[in-house]
Amino acid sequence: MPAAHPLINSPEKPTVLIVGAGIGGLTLAILLEKAGVPYQIYDRLNEIKPLGSALSLGGSVAPLFKQIGIYDEFVKLGKQRNSIDNYNENRQLEFSMNLAPLLEMGGYHGYIIARPKLHDLLFRQIPPGKIHMGKRLLSMKQNENGVQIQFADGTIAEGDILVGADGAYSGVRQSLYKNLHKAGNLPASDNGALPFSCVCLVGQTNPMDPVKYPELLDPICHFNSVIATDRPYSWSSLTVKDNIYCWGVILYLDKESSKENDSFRNSEWGPEAAESMCKDVRDFPLPGGANNDLTIGDLIDNTPLVSKVMLEEKVFDTWYAGRTVLLGDACHKIHPASGQGAVSAMQDAVALANWISVLDSTTIEDAEKIFKEYKAERFPAAKAAFANGQALSKVTARDWKARLTRFISHNMPGWLWNIMLTRMVESRPQVSFLPLIEDIGTVPPKPQPSLEKTLKIHQERAAAAAAAAATTTVTTSPSN
Numbered sequence: 504m505p506a507a508h509p510l511i512n513s514p515e516k517p518t519v520l521i522v523g524a525g526i527g528g529l530t531l532a533i534l535l536e537k538a539g540v541p542y543q544i545y546d547r548l549n550e551i552k553p554l555g556s557a558l559s560l561g562g563s564v565a566p567l568f569k570q571i572g573i574y575d576e577f578v579k580l581g582k583q584r585n586s587i588d589n590y591n592e593n594r595q596l597e598f599s600m601n602l603a604p605l606l607e608m609g610g611y612h613g614y615i616i617a618r619p620k621l622h623d624l625l626f627r628q629i630p631p632g633k634i635h636m637g638k639r640l641l642s643m644k645q646n647e648n649g650v651q652i653q654f655a656d657g658t659i660a661e662g663d664i665l666v667g668a669d670g671a672y673s674g675v676r677q678s679l680y681k682n683l684h685k686a687g688n689l690p691a692s693d694n695g696a697l698p699f700s701c702v703c704l705v706g707q708t709n710p711m712d713p714v715k716y717p718e719l720l721d722p723i724c725h726f727n728s729v730i731a732t733d734r735p736y737s738w739s740s741l742t743v744k745d746n747i748y749c750w751g752v753i754l755y756l757d758k759e760s761s762k763e764n765d766s767f768r769n770s771e772w773g774p775e776a777a778e779s780m781c782k783d784v785r786d787f788p789l790p791g792g793a794n795n796d797l798t799i800g801d802l803i804d805n806t807p808l809v810s811k812v813m814l815e816e817k818v819f820d821t822w823y824a825g826r827t828v829l830l831g832d833a834c835h836k837i838h839p840a841s842g843q844g845a846v847s848a849m850q851d852a853v854a855l856a857n858w859i860s861v862l863d864s865t866t867i868e869d870a871e872k873i874f875k876e877y878k879a880e881r882f883p884a885a886k887a888a889f890a891n892g893q894a895l896s897k898v899t900a901r902d903w904k905a906r907l908t909r910f911i912s913h914n915m916p917g918w919l920w921n922i923m924l925t926r927m928v929e930s931r932p933q934v935s936f937l938p939l940i941e942d943i944g945t946v947p948p949k950p951q952p953s954l955e956k957t958l959k960i961h962q963e964r965a966a967a968a969a970a971a972a973a974t975t976t977v978t979t980s981p982s983n
Contacts, residue, residue: 544634607945645867680694856934
């Protein structure tokens with residue numbers, strides 16, 4: 504077990520160990536860097552690979568991006584997003600989901616950005632010496648003195664707080680839950696495999712010829728979705744910067760096909776056996792191309808790395824214990840139809856960073872106090888995003904509920920659509936330790952307890968420090 508840690512009973516900041524250099528982990532690291540909190544970040548991969556497809560981001564993260572100074576570069580890397588257009592297999596437009604009102608409601612345009620582009624942008628904000636690649640977690644131990652993690656290469660790391668930001672199959676969560684289960688403290692709801700009903704192929708192409716595919720030249724993203732009529736698939740494509748297509752194909756599973764795909768449960772974002780599914784979907788039609796004859800096969804042929812991934816859906820009930828806390832997909836896996844997976848992870852990081860920024864103790868009791876505040880704020884938001892993802896996934900599913908959902912989407916009254924859009928932008932969190940960004944959306948932002956409470960703490964501490972400095976100045980001033 505860890506020896507007595509030098510920061511115990513010290514007014515200095517706790518040392519934070521972040522496992523997972525994905526979107527959520529990197530966001531937290533950036534914020535801790537800005538807050539002056541010591542941290543290190545570890546990832547199991549030896550090198551960063553351009554995995555995944557595209558992300559849809561807008562007013563829900565714009566104030567944060569402005570606070571940390573990356574908003575302008577983010578805008579340059581993205582394409583403006585105005586609608587999601589839904590087609591049939593004859594490439595005929597059936598209905599569009601208008602996203603343009605989000606500009607006024609949230610105060611910012613929405614953008615589509617290739618996931619690797621955003622990941623690289625975040626990665627570049629971290630000092631190189633604080634990111635450690637090729638660190639696969641084997642085990643973790645924690646007690647009143649600190650937390651220790653051991654990696655497959657034989658090295659260890661010690662600190663005061665461990666953050667598991669290592670994805671849906673989080674090694675931190677598995678180790679934590681194993682210990683809790685052994686002690687009889689793991690709820691039954693968290694003791695079991697992640698449920699899934701879909702598998703997905705995702706990728707992004709190399710730059711493609713805009714003469715053959717002129718839609719790539721449009722400064723507005725072409726976000727197109729196709730729903731199969733008599734086969735269990737839906738698929739989509741998105742144009743992004745640099746003449747690149749991002750794309751995905753979803754296979755909806757029944758009981759038998761679920762068994763066949765269960766072997767991929769532990770190969771998150773892995774390329775294993777993607778080739779077989781690629782062959783099955785090559786002829787799937789998409790609107791696009793000079794002759795409107797684009798297919799998924801055209802995109803596959805131009806994609807250097809295709810990944811086959813599980814689309815799990817679950818919000819765990821246990822988010823923390825002792826010195827360990829979970830973030831992003833490690834504690835809530837949300838259907839990508841919601842467009843809120845990465846957003847939720849970044850907003851987790853904001854709430855957690857706010858509380859860590861005011862933590863001036865390294866005791867396990869104080870760590871659990873801030874973790875409780877963090878979960879109280881983020882758990883309801885994760886549940887709402889989960890429900891939203893399930894609802895929106897029905898637009899591209901194939902059962903009678905899905906057909907009803909598409910009918911409602913096609914004929915949705917404006918007032919109902921505005922309610923759905925409001926829910927997409929009403930959460931616009933900021934951190935309390937950086938200058939606040941003036942809110943310019945017409946939809947008031949949701950209350951953010953971590954901001955309000957920790958901002959008050961920072962202000963009280965600043966006032967106390969100013970008063971102490973003034974007293975010192977008076978005391979040391981020479982007498983007349």
